[in-house]
Amino acid sequence: MTRRHFLQTAASTILSMGFGGLFSSPGAEAHTHDVRHLRQIVTRDPGRARMIQWDSPRLLTDARVEVRRTNAHAQTDIYFPAYTYFAMDGSVQYIYHAEIPVPAHGLSFRTASESGVTEWMPLVPMASRNVAHALFFCDSQCGGSYNTWQSLYQAAWQRHPNADFAALVGDLVDNGESTWHWENFFSAMEGVGDPLARHIHVPVLGNHEYYGLQWTAEPPQRYLHTFALPGNESAAFRGHYYSFDVGLVHCIVLDTQFLELGARGDQLKHEQLSWMMRDAAASHAPWRLVLMHKDILAYGDYQPEQGANSGISDVGRVFMDAFDALGIDLVISGHIHTYRRRQIRSYQTDPNGTLYLLAGPAGNQYFDVPAESYDLAAAPNPAPSNYLYMEADAKQLHITCETADGMVIDTVTLKK
Numbered sequence: 001m002t003r004r005h006f007l008q009t010a011a012s013t014i015l016s017m018g019f020g021g022l023f024s025s026p027g028a029e030a031h032t033h034d035v036r037h038l039r040q041i042v043t044r045d046p047g048r049a050r051m052i053q054w055d056s057p058r059l060l061t062d063a064r065v066e067v068r069r070t071n072a073h074a075q076t077d078i079y080f081p082a083y084t085y086f087a088m089d090g091s092v093q094y095i096y097h098a099e100i101p102v103p104a105h106g107l108s109f110r111t112a113s114e115s116g117v118t119e120w121m122p123l124v125p126m127a128s129r130n131v132a133h134a135l136f137f138c139d140s141q142c143g144g145s146y147n148t149w150q151s152l153y154q155a156a157w158q159r160h161p162n163a164d165f166a167a168l169v170g171d172l173v174d175n176g177e178s179t180w181h182w183e184n185f186f187s188a189m190e191g192v193g194d195p196l197a198r199h200i201h202v203p204v205l206g207n208h209e210y211y212g213l214q215w216t217a218e219p220p221q222r223y224l225h226t227f228a229l230p231g232n233e234s235a236a237f238r239g240h241y242y243s244f245d246v247g248l249v250h251c252i253v254l255d256t257q258f259l260e261l262g263a264r265g266d267q268l269k270h271e272q273l274s275w276m277m278r279d280a281a282a283s284h285a286p287w288r289l290v291l292m293h294k295d296i297l298a299y300g301d302y303q304p305e306q307g308a309n310s311g312i313s314d315v316g317r318v319f320m321d322a323f324d325a326l327g328i329d330l331v332i333s334g335h336i337h338t339y340r341r342r343q344i345r346s347y348q349t350d351p352n353g354t355l356y357l358l359a360g361p362a363g364n365q366y367f368d369v370p371a372e373s374y375d376l377a378a379a380p381n382p383a384p385s386n387y388l389y390m391e392a393d394a395k396q397l398h399i400t401c402e403t404a405d406g407m408v409i410d411t412v413t414l415k416k
Contacts (some may be wrong), residue, residue, distance in 0.1 A: 001368040018061060024403050027381050034060060036117050037186040038197040039373050040123075042165060044089075044230040046200050047126040051228050052081075053097045059083075060113040065098045067109045067123070086225050089179040089213060097228035098316030121197045125166055125350060135166040136291070136388040136395030138334025140185065141174040148364035152189035152385050155404045157195045160389050164246050166199060169334045170206025170256075170293025176220055177213045185352070203227045204253050206239060206293040206335065210260035215219050217260040232275060241272050243279050249392050250285035252276060252328075256294035256315045259304065269318055280326040286416055287392050288328045295333040296320055297342070300370045310372065314345060320347065329397065329414055330355045332388065338369040339386055339401050339409050340378035349374055355414055359388050360402060377410045384409075 034056045039212040041051040052065050063083070076222030081098035100109065100123070107123040114313045127133070135156050135187055138147045157163070171183035189196035205220055212218035223239075230242040240255040241284040253273060258265035278286060294350040299310050312320065323331060337360050345353025361367075379386065379401070386409055395416055401409040 001072050005168075009097050013065070013224065015191065017404055030218055034058060034096055035111050035118050036207050037190070037366040038111060038118060038121070038194075040197065041097075041188075041227055042200050042202045042230065044242075045245050046244060047102065047129060047245060048098050049101050049219070050123060051097055051099050052111070053226075053228060054111055056094045057092060058097065059085075059094055060096070060115070062094055063113045064111070065100055065109055065116070067100055067107050068120075069105065069107060084225050086221065088222055091179040093225070094135065095225055099228075103391070107258075108190075109320065110259055115155050119239065121194070124198070124246055126247065127162060129247055131395060132287075132390070132392045133163045134249075134390045135160060135163045136332050136359060136390065137166065137362040138169040138293075138332070138358075138387075139171040139337055139365065140186070140362040141181075141206075141361040141365060142170060143174055143365065146184040146188040146363070149185070149362055150224055151364050152387060152404045153189055154192065154195070155388070155406075156387050156402070157193065157404070159406065163389070164200065166195075167204065167251075167291050167332070168204040169204045169287065169291050169332055170281045171208040171334060171363075172203065172206065174208055174211075174222075174365075175213065175215070176209040176222055177218065181223065182226070182329070193283050196382065202253065202291070203229070203242070203250070204291050204293055205255045205257060207260055208410065209259050217262065220257075234271060234275070237268055237271060241275065243283075245285060246391060248285055249287040249289055249397075250280070250283040252279060252288070252290045254290060254292040254319070256292045256333075256371075258315075258318070273318070273322060276322060277326065280328070282349055286394055287397055288345065290319075290323065290331045292319075292331065292333050294335045296331070297340075297358075297372045297374060299336045299338075299340075299372060301336065310370075319352075320344070329355050330357065330399075332359060334355050334358070334360045336369055337365055337367045338383040339377075340372070341373050341377040341410055342372075342374040343376060344374060349376070355412065357388060357399065357401075357412075359386060361385055362387055378414075379409050 036055040038054045041047045043297040065079045079098045081096040083096045117245040209220040209223040294315040298313045302313045342356040397414040398413045
């Protein structure tokens with residue numbers, strides 16, 4: 001038995017005997033300002049476990065996650081978190097994470113340390129393992145204010161409180177090293193109902209997470225510290241790509257920033273492709289979904305490997321054959337800041353091919369985007385801020401593209 005396991009077991013035993021107060025500070029129900037941006041992050045099987053994370057400006061003494069059954073007088077278990085440390089852009093961060101189980105009857109949790117505790121938050125089980133509900137946000141990056149992101153994100157959760165998770169499909173912030181941008185991004189997700197702490201979030205790397213303070217490409221260290229993500233068997237690119245299962249949907253998250261990685265881009269490209277082939281082949285879920293930031297079409301964005309700015313993008317050339325071979329049902333991407341629907345197989349429009357949905361922006365960066373010949377549906381140009389909502393069961397997968405005020409831009413259904 002490790003020392004950590006011994007301490008966790010001993011503390012859990014004491015709490016189950018009714019001595020939980022020994023671990024609480026006076027005035028424990030008061031919010032502690034040393035806990036910032038409390039959040040739930042996806043695990044390999046979020047139906048059974050969640051990653052609880054938070055930031056702190058200092059090293060906390062006796063930091064822990066306390067977990068209790070839905071009955072307030074029931075047993076309380078504790079889990080001791082690990083933490084990472086980094087200093088960037090004039091700020092110091094200790095980022096804590098602890099993976100905790102989620103039994104079928106539900107739990108509530110809070111974080112605690114010598115300085116106090118947070119409020120109890122529900123740890124809601126998946127509504128069903130036979131149905132999946134999800135929100136997808138692309139390009140939440142904002143300049144000057146994250147108010148647009150806040151309005152869209154909060155409206156989506158108010159409209160779809162039953163969503164099992166929210167995916168953040170790249171370019172979460174405008175600058176990946178900026179303290180101001182990360183603080184405002186997370187703060188927009190708190191407030192009424194505190195969805196950041198109450199719901200599962202699925203982050204995806206975008207090119208802006210690779211931008212340093214001088215707006216040159218840098219390793220996405222802040223992102224990789226900020227999110228403790230499922231493993232991917234990689235020593236070089238842990239946290240860059242991963243997969244998980246929700247209901248009957250197997251979700252694959254990819255890093256498309258080969259250009260930003262420079263000399264390491266080819267290594268990520270080949271390693272990720274090989275991993276994806278193994279990962280998808282091992283899944284028996286009826287639906288296979290890919291989340292990646294850069295799109296499979298260029299839409300006027302110059303593609304250096306092909307020397308073109310239209311048609312299939314450099315990223316599309318990397319992945320589309322593999323998506324065909326694996327029978328990927330749906331690919332959701334961003335980067336272009338508009339909504340487009342395409343269905344493609346063997347580089348041709350095909351009603352039986354992979355459904356490619358391009359979405360966003362979720363922030364306030366609006367672009368004039370040209371058409372591509374593959375487009376089957378498109379948002380107005382420039383596109384208003386939008387998100388996707390998905391429902392999937394054994395028979396069909398249904399997605400709508402919606403704006404903050406509830407306008408439906410498009411809807412599409414896949415059937416098995």
